[in-house]
Amino acid sequence: MSIATSADGTPIEFFAIGDGRTVVIVNGALSKAVDAEPLAAALSDAGFRAITWDRRARGGSGDRAGSVPEDEVADLAAVIDAVGGVDAVLGHSSGAVLALYAATRGVPTGELFLSEPPIDFAGTGFTPDLVDRLQALVDAGQPAEAVAAFQLDAVGLPQEMVEAGRTNGMLDALAPLGQSTVYDARLTLRLREPSAEALAVDQPVTVLRGEQTFPFLIGAADRLASEIDRAQLVIVPESVMHRADPVATARVIAARI
Template sequence: MDHATSADGTLIAMHEVGAGPTVVIVNGALSTARDATEVAHAFAEAGLRTITYDRRARGDSGDSALAAPEREVEDLAAVVAASGTDAAVIGHSSGAILALYAAGEGVPMSRLFLSEPPFRFGEGDPAEDLEDRLQAFVDDGHPEEAVVLFQREAVGLPESFIEQFRASPAFAQISRLGRSTIYDTLVTRRVSTPSTEMLGVRMPVTILCGDETMPILVTAASRLAEMMPHAEFLQVSESVGHRMDPAATARIVAARIAG
């Protein structure tokens, strides 16, 4: 494990596997770099040098007192710079929103892959005070309640699913990421609708969407593709349940990087 130093001095944990052209993976909500291990190894087997990193307030990365989307943009810029070469970036879920936002802010990327970005386009955004309520749970020492609130109001999961997850062994580990829900809420609200800068990025863009995923994600990916006519849109039959299929995604990414 290595670290990149973000603009505000926060250390961002990076993990590297493989050799070849560089790809940086940006994870979605309630996940760490470890959750991308299978994808990273599939990329490595496809001939790519793959870097995963713990987004701010997750895993082995640090954090700052005030949460802001700009800090996550700076974090990704630091990871790309630390990679030492022109890097492609692939973001999944809220990580795809962050990756496109960062590209629009000028973070250098050779190519950009967006996997099921949950853009809402200003429709059905969470309540404006959600970040404050999430912060209150974290400040009171109840990050697990922040996770539940995020799942309920930001993601829109049904109560039956939330209660089932809460009773599972995995919940204890996920609850440690309560603080990170504030960052995901902030970045998805900031760019609920992609900005002109985001839609006009100059690097090649591929938008990926699984065949069996939540309808809101299919709608978001299709709508984004319509707004970015220069982007490539691919339906990935192997990716199901809002999860990137490692082998299929690796084939797609490696083929496009190879040209």
């Protein structure tokens, strides 16, 4: 375990495994560095040095009230600087959105691998007021309810699935990540309509998705790959229902950098 210090002084905890070219993994919503360990292990087995880290307001990393997407960009930049630079960044879900946004802000990401980015091109998903509702729940001491609201309104999980999580204790287990839902909502809103800079990044871009995943993510991945200059779409059959298969994903990266 190591600590990188972000531009605003926030400590960001990260972990390294393996030797070789460096790949930083950027997790999606409601996940921590530990959740990326299987992917990091697969990358290590494929000859890479893999970096996992806790995004702001998660796990061993700190936070600052009022954080915005630019702060998360600075967090990623701090991790990249702390590990001595990278050859690639692999972002999954909202982590893919953060990776792409960071590239537009001048962060030296190396090659970009964007796994099932939830970019709402049509603007048919949640509305901007969700950010304030989530923050109000966290401020009221109800972080588990913030997680539930995020799952319902941002992720689109069925009510019965969220209620099952309430019954089986999953919501309570995710409660420590309540504040991070605010940041994920802000981030995905920021790239709801990707800027010209986002669609013309200089880095080579590979967009990944499974064959069996949510229709919204299929549409988002395919459209993003078609609109980014020189991007390529890679379908990973082993990745199912928004879960990036570690070995297959590592194999795609090894073939491209």
